[in-house]
Amino acid sequence: MRYLAIAAVVMLILVGVIFNTAGKKMMEATTDEVAEAVLPEPASAGAGLYRQYCKQCHGLPEIETHTAEDWPRAVERMMKNMSASGQQMPDAGEHDLIVNYLVRNAK
Ligand code: HEC
Numbered sequence: 001m002r003y004l005a006i007a008a009v010v011m012l013i014l015v016g017v018i019f020n021t022a023g024k025k026m027m028e029a030t031t032d033e034v035a036e037a038v039l040p041e042p043a044s045a046g047a048g049l050y051r052q053y054c055k056q057c058h059g060l061p062e063i064e065t066h067t068a069e070d071w072p073r074a075v076e077r078m079m080k081n082m083s084a085s086g087q088q089m090p091d092a093g094e095h096d097l098i099v100n101y102l103v104r105n106a107k
Pocket of ligand 1: 031054055056058065074078081085087098
């Protein structure tokens, strides 16, 4: 019985480590992180909200990774990610400020 309990704990730890590593790898693979110090329009409301909401799960993505045309769609996907995982979500007004900020500063 005791061995079973120990085996169960070891399994749980292993599974945790594997998932954690895989999750981090996925994030590294999907976002090129931008240093916050070099964000465009650093004092704007959009930059502040972008910083607040968009690095809850991964590093702050480089704005150049998407065109002005692509950003709205990418943000919609992130809204689904946020709602699915229970992270803090921007309200409608904040959402628009973030999208406008990204579109304005995309390449
Ligand atoms: C709930 C966690 C979460 C939050 C908060 C979040 N993301 Fe993501 N993001 C993910 C996950 C998971 C992936 C990888 C899978 C995918 O692309 O959906 C990702 C990938 C990305 C990528 C790379 C993939 C692509 O489409 O180029 C970008 C860019 C991105 N996120 C931008 C954002 C922006 C902008 C925000 C804020 C509006 C944001 N993320 C907030 C979870 C999140």
